[in-house]
Amino acid sequence: MQFDQILQYTLSGLSTGAIYALIGIGFSIIYNATGIINFAQGEFVMLGGLFTLSCLEFLKLPLWAAIPCAIAASTLVGILFERLAIRPLKQPTPINLVIITIGGSILIRGIAMLVWGKDTHSVPPFSGDTPIAIGGATILPQHLWIFAITLIIIFLNKVYFYHTISGKAMRACSYNRRAAGLVGIDVRRMVLFSFIISSAMGAVAGIIIAPLTMTAYDVGVMLGLKGFCAAIIGGMSSGLSTVIGGLILGVLESLGAGLISSGYKDAIAFIILLLILFIRPQGLFGKSNSERV
């Protein structure tokens, strides 16, 4: 019985962890391209879920069509955000940018509240909700979707950053923006790209998690913070270490809730965040001067 329980905690933790990882990667992509922490990242998670809902209920689209529409709509919001709030800034110091992203997140959340109301909404699962037994533990088909989509996104990320010109250019920006600019890379364009990618990714995370956790205008806050923790554990890398960071966070939370006390679940995440920032600010796996893409 004890083993079954541990297995269940681990599986539950891995699935929430995968979501944290996706959100975390969104954080680090923007961080690497622009040097800012985009605290509006969580809002794209919320937008993904809610746009899906609108596509399903008001446009009456089938699920397979609603998802791309929702991703496109959220990405559009990401582009507008970069164009209207980030780019026009006269003095783009990191502190100004961070404050702008916080302001942006409050604005997006407020608008979402007016558009979708304050209620929580449920989104149908992609393929039924008959539980699947693994050993003594059970998961839902939606969990498999989460794992699969996370893997695909990580793979696509890898291909983009290492095997395409614009991906390589974005990496160049993360190493040295000035130098990247000098060799003819349009740095501002890369910043826009980074917002496009990370808002789309946030939206995907929001869409695949919505059938499990439901969605509302304010789900982005907590998920955003947890994603940020994952990114910090992973040392702000947009690759595997943030994924592992997210998974570790998810599993520890779930084990902590199950074995110690459910009251400490969120505390665990933030204690880990503080410990990492104190002891290993370069991330759990980073060397102090490691590459960061």
Next chain:
Amino acid sequence: MNIKVMNVVIAAVTLLFSANVFAAAPIKIGALFAVTGPAAFLGEPERKSAEMVVNEINRAGGVKGRKLELVVYDTSGDATKAVQLATKLIKDDRVVAIIGPSTTGETMAVIPVAERGKIPLISCSAGSKITYPVKKWIFKTAQNDALAVGRIYDYLQKTRQTKVSILTVSDGFGASGREQLKSQAAKYGITVVSDDTYGPKDTDMTAQLTRIRGSHSQAIICWGTNPGPALVAKNVRQLGIKTPLFMSHGVSSKKFIELAGDAAEGVKLPSGKVVVADLLPGSDKQKKSLMAFVKDYQKHYNKEGDHFGGHAWDAVMLIRNAVNNGASSAAGIRDQLEKTRGFAGIGGTFNYSTTDHAGLGKDAFVLVEVKNKDWMIVK
């Protein structure tokens, strides 16, 4: 100041006052509702219901020839804000009574303000500690958690189930429910074999439920407000737990069934009578008020009225009755409120007294079960 401006100001002020002299001044009632924020599901229907019933009373000529005027402020579920706004209602708006706040946490914070200002406050939240011990100026319309817990335990006792697991949300509502669940258990011969909590923003409760599954209880009681309990119901189904699941009256609205979907089937919960108004026998004393409220709400907002709105409806009606009985000052309204007997409202039949400012009995709740996406009364 420019003389012209001064003249305009004087004219405006004179106009304002003269208007007040000609018509009998309206009776000002303050309302604090969590219209936005996490408790918006309470505050929104409360605000709508209160406005609806005040408008209706005014259209019918007011109370004793005086109109009611409702001053509503949004607390966004924040206790600090609630305290500031309560002070504003008393000091600036000079209201004679306050309705709300929506949550137990806010109410507890506002109580000292109302007591100091000597203004009667009719809270719309459920926590037992609001009116126990009795405080001179504080009343409430939402049913005590204790009554809801009693309803569930009654049923468990009847069906001879003695071991329960409880899973409560870590906010004021959950904490109060948890306290009641634990303190009343012994009276019904029930033992609480596992006691877990979850955060109001949590998105996955499988960890807690896995632990509960290991505890071999005969019933799971989850105490929270949407969306948490809907997730719990979904997680219970995911984990294949067959133990009967009970919820609190905090989720007795259609929203819960909508959110939890198939997972809601078979869930039992104590509920105010409003959700099953049409299933009630004609002999039920509350039926008339209930049907009137449900129909009005449907007409005004094109939405089914829930019992959260009902709490505000009751509060306005209680004040109206007090004014009808001759009270007009804050102290008068308070005294009349305390004399309320047999008022069949939405939440139940109210009988306030000097020793009871909650005013409801166990008959305020019926145990309902979700069947085919609708409520059924459990006999």
